[in-house]
Amino acid sequence: MRQQKSRGFWYGVYALVLLALVAGIWGMSARVHYDWNWKDVPRYLVSTSGQELLAPFDAYVSITPDGKTLSLKEYGGERSASYTDFAQAYAESGDLVFRDDLLAYQAGLKPGILLVGLWMTLKLSAVSLVFALLLGLVAGLGRVADNPAAKQLSSNYVELIRGTPLLVQIFIVYFFIGTVLQLSAFTAGVVALAVFTGAYIAEIIRSGIESVPKGQMEAARSLGMNYTQTMRYVILPQALKKTLPSLAGQFINLIKDSSLVSVMALTDLTKAGREIISSNFRPFEVWFTIALMYLLLTGTLSYLVRRLEKRLAHD
């Protein structure tokens, strides 16, 4: 009973601390006279403006008084055109527009720049993850191999990658390797992230393999299984199961690290945020939103991994 009471008390303390934090942030922003404006944020997620309607040739614009029909009459020519399938006109009656000028926004929703950025972040992380796993598996097996070449090479790889900052590696991949091999920004991003994460996965897999009792290798070899068969059917299944939590942590790191590729010409979630801020000067709302979106991504992932762990623990 007493314990119940004190637990309730500490939950109260927890709520108070959270409240104090929120009040602190609010107070600080009030001190710099920042007026919050969250109303702008949704349209960066889902843009209601829809597709852009562009002028096909140089022309004069005329819009009917009810605003429903927009007609074009070619400047210095005979062509004309009229549109009714738009939601909001951008040009005004009497305007002279040139080819590819914006006339109006068509009806319909399209993903805003933040969702486009989120999709890029997801794509980048997923593709990098696949290659990082392959690279990590190869290097991890190299670390525990008897072959001196495999051992040395994978050891050097891990040391080199873990000893240099990711940002520097991204610059090297983008500006040096990317230039030499003519890599696109996306490919360069995948290479940098996969090579970086692969080194950490290699260490996780090495420790997983080493955590499998030596007797497992001996038993399998005594049955006439060769090294590859033993690794594939006996050691790796056990090692991967043991390292699943660490691997999940590394995947989450990969998603977060992917924000560093925003230094390249690649509009991921972070870069999308920087682009928005440079046009609307609202860094507070945008960065908070972006943090929340990353949290959503990583939170979903760790939830999925926890479920997978539970399923594996059963058998």
Added chain:
Amino acid sequence: MTDAPLIHATGVEKCYPNGTQALKGVDLKVARGEVVCIIGPSGSGKSTLLRALNAMETITGGEVVVDGISVHARGTDLNKLRTHVGMVFQQFNLFPHMTALENVMLAPTRVLKRPPEEARSRAEKLLAKVGLADKANVHPGQLSGGQQQRVAIARALAMQPSIMLFDEPTSALDPEMVGEVLEVMKNLAREGMTMCVVTHEMGFARAVANRVIFMDAGLIQYQNAPQAFFDAPESERLKLFLGQVLK
């Protein structure tokens, strides 16, 4: 051909990199169908000798010939050799992520490339033979030590070996489970399996072995038929050892 020993080790030496000499020139012959028990104090080299027979341990001198194959020669296909030599370990070493049945089936399907159905029916027969037909779909974690060791024996037998090596198979077991494992081994001996058993079970050695070997300090000190070995040992060291063990 029947005269040629199945195992013929001559002058086997094992020196560890740290300088410890585990084996100092051991000669051992085991005939087909013979059951040999090796006893001795810990650190006497008996496990090292056993493990040298299927090259789980490298040697630094001498030669081991098993079934006409020089085990430690360059170019010997160890994987192929080991399919003829089953081994049972003190710590069972079952694969914990597989069921008992899958443990027994793994090597026949992957190494001998047996069709899964054939391997499965053979594995079921072997589990029945060690008295565990009802545990086929259970993971090792849910089996007692004695049951695990019996699965391990079935797993080794699945490769249809001509020799079985046992490395202290009952040393990690609770006393009440020793009997069930020894029973399986006795049946195996009765069927004519060639067996080398490193053990502390003197009762088993006396009842089942054709020959008992006493090892100490990296050498075979004494060997004889069990009757003479236990009742009238001609070695002072063995007397001392038996005195301590059988106390």
